[in-house]
Amino acid sequence: MIRALDRKLLRDLWRVRSMGLAIAMVVASGIALLVASLICFDSLETTRDRYYARNEFGDVFANAKRVPRWVAGSLDELPGVDRVDTRVVAGVTLDVEGTSEPVNGRLISLPDSGRPVLNGITLRSGRWPDPGRAEEAIVNERFAQGHGLALGDQVFAVINGRRQRLEIVGTALSPEYVYAIAGGDLLPDPTRFGVFWMARRHLATAFDMEGGFNDISLSLAEGAAPEPAIVELDRLLEPYGGLGAIPRAQQISHWYLQNELTGLRGMALLMPMIFLGIAAFLLNVVLRRMVAVQREQIAVLKAMGYSNLRLGLHFTQWAMVVSVLGGVLGIALGALMSAGMLGLYMEYFRFPDLIIRWSWGHILGALLACGAASVLGAAAAVKSVVKLPPAEAMRPAAPDSFQVSLLERLGLRRWLTQPLRMVLRNLSRRPARAAMSVIGIAFSASIMVLASAAMDSFEELMQLQFNVVQRQDVTVTFFEPEGRAAFYELASVPGVIEVEPLNGASVRLRNGHRNRQVGIQALQPDARLQRVVGADYQPVRFDRAGLILSRKLAEVLAVEPGDTLRVEALQGTRPERDMVVSATVDDLMGVSAYLEPEALQRFLSDTATLSGAALGIDPAARDSVYAALKGMPVVAGVALQHAMLENFETFVAENVNNQLAINLLFAMVIAFGVIYNTARISLSERSRELASMRVMGFTRAEIGVVLFGELAILTAAAIPVGLALGYSMLAGMVAAYETELFRMPLVAEPATFAWSSAAVVVAMGLSAAVVRRKLNRLDLVEVLKTRE
């Protein structure tokens, strides 16, 4: 049997169901985000860990120029090493039918017998290549899908200027290319980067690697740290052109995946807290009003002998029901959302199978969080219930006391009509509640700003990188440092309008125990295409004497202008020298060291430092330029400006609008929840005065000013706060994403602010429209007959 007090609870819930529902939606949004992030995090992490374990993904990776096969034996002896795999890996340009543009490819050797020891691939279709057949290859699945390649189709790899036919006999996935991104790109482009696995003996022959290898992967024994192995491996590979070993944490695919997981965890912590905090505030406001309205009922119940505990619990239960309803809804919504999110993740992160994971612990945690929010929200109301003396409470409450508001005291008084004074005084009577409403509404604006401005910043990064820093149409990289001849060869290609040499070398920079392997670039002081540009958009001026470092690199190496670094070349005769850091530059992509060309030449004492070239081409002659580049033996890779921009635009079109729509929805839920509840409470508190005004002859529109004026003021105050909050959240995010791979500039377009503000105003309009219906139904006679 339901007790009488519980019946009252149910009826109270029903009576203010629209407010309860609005709060439940705020809770549901927060819990949905929490659950979705946690399911995605758990699923992606489990999927990744199992995949890595099953396919024996390496712990340490290294490249060298050429290592004789006999060295492989000593790799086993390195500290902590469990298993070793050596391969031949080569970057090539690919000629794919139906695509005039050169495509970047990576050829990776498969053992002539057996399967790879580490970094095993998972065959998705077809078969393994026949070691006896040079042309057979397995291609990564995403590339095959991107180009519509089927088993038996062929592509051509340009190896030493010769087109070598590759026949696709299988498609596969690899733990090394979960996020298959080419170096220097910001986004994976499935059509522009292909990975091929083929029999080692043929690949070795093509690249003069017979009896040797150029790629090493190590797995470590359980619990072994990678650093000792890396130090020893670098020492071992030094005579063979070692380019510096990296731990798994720096492996590019893994890095992006890890970055995403970290972001998910952050989202799982931060966003739900915001939503639940707002829900607790709303519960607090509604419950306090409920206690005020039911003051006499509470007194009677106390007089009848109900304990404070029982009555306190009664009001807490109301909050509990609302937030647990929101919680359950949120869990269901979150599970649905996670399916969508995981689907999207699977577009960019490729695993052979997705293991969907969710823990009952997390579900329980979500419900506990709801419970905590409701207890927090109910606390103040319960306190006032407990404090209410029954005898006094049976008499009507004293009229609310007001005073002249601050704005009026500042001299605005005579400009204000009575309704406006009512609005201002009502707000200033409960400054804490007004402030919380402002903060609540502000959060909704900030969520919009964050989502939209993150895109602005990313777009700015792209624009800056591809319109200001790199103004070339094509970036060519060479296999080996070349001399002037390669430069002239490029310049002579018909359709090439402009060529700029890119001089660079691989170096290791050392400051004590800190070190980084980076490219040192020499840029012409008068460069027009590839430039070094700071955050101020101005090309950096080169100081003859010193080394200029990316600011991020200087931070990593803990050096400042004026400090000295040890620079060790990783090519040629491997010279070493101390150099003074003359300046840092706020560049956005990668980390580099820059040197004046002659200084670099002197340092390397090598004639050949030309690592590539930047080309400006005639758009009409694109195809013939591409054809020429595909045929040049020295060319290892070709990056096309327009392809990167198009890929970025596709990414924006496919994902960003969805993301914005979801954020808009959440922002609207918060804004509506806060504004609607504020309006309803206000209506409840002031129905008497509004009815009195109607009786006096005020029109509906005129009393609307009193009610909606308050909402308008709260919203108007919240918008700038929300925009500022959103901007600082963006600043936090930009700082969090400041990595060695890229840094986002802090940019928010005026349109972002305008849209975010508009969304809040629309939410206010919606809330006002709903409350307006209630206002219109205000029963004048009834309200006036009852005492407050």
Add this chain to the structure above:
Amino acid sequence: MNESSNGVAGADGALAVSMRDVTKVYQMGEVEVHALRGVSVDLEVGGFMVLLGPSGSGKSTLLNILGGLDVPTSGQVLYRGQDLTRADEGELTQYRRRRVGFVFQFYNLIPSLTARENVELVTEISEDPLPAPEALDIVGLADRSSHFPSQMSGGEQQRVAIARAIAKRPDILLCDEPTGALDITTGIQVLEALERVNREYGATTAIITHNAAIATIADRVISLADGRISRQHVNETRAAASTIQW
């Protein structure tokens, strides 16, 4: 004496409001409540009328219909020839705004406005109002004009409500149990204020009350019972509010 329906011809002079055969039926859930069962009442211009009756007699309904807060189920209500039963929502609002002043049992002041501002709330939307200080002076509260309702006694609050009601120079002043929440001393102060407004400004005044003692200060007294007029009479002489006792 048990005259029903048709009112007797009152004092000379024009009618401010004339109600004819007014009925009002409320649907309360599944029950029909007959609040008024064919009531005819005339309010003479400048008259002072008291409507007496126990609770449930229909007196508040009558007042609400007179004041344009409610419309009858049948019958006719004429305000200076204008048929209020055919007026729409907007016209009734304008009627209340220009012609009617209300005083309620629970004062219904706006707590966030001072006494003077409560009066100005009305004067700001009226065509030819009394200045707010003057209206407060009439009820003897000139010195309390900057006090908020929470800083005033019940009697003072009710007098502010009267000042607010008369500030628009209403044709009709309708008071629903104006002393119902007050003790005798403050109640008399309030009645004195109403008396003065009626006398000096000529506002047609109707007070509803269940307190028969108040009837002595009226020109005319109408008693209601069960939705009908049970009795009405004209006082030969009006007693002064200060003399009444209850």
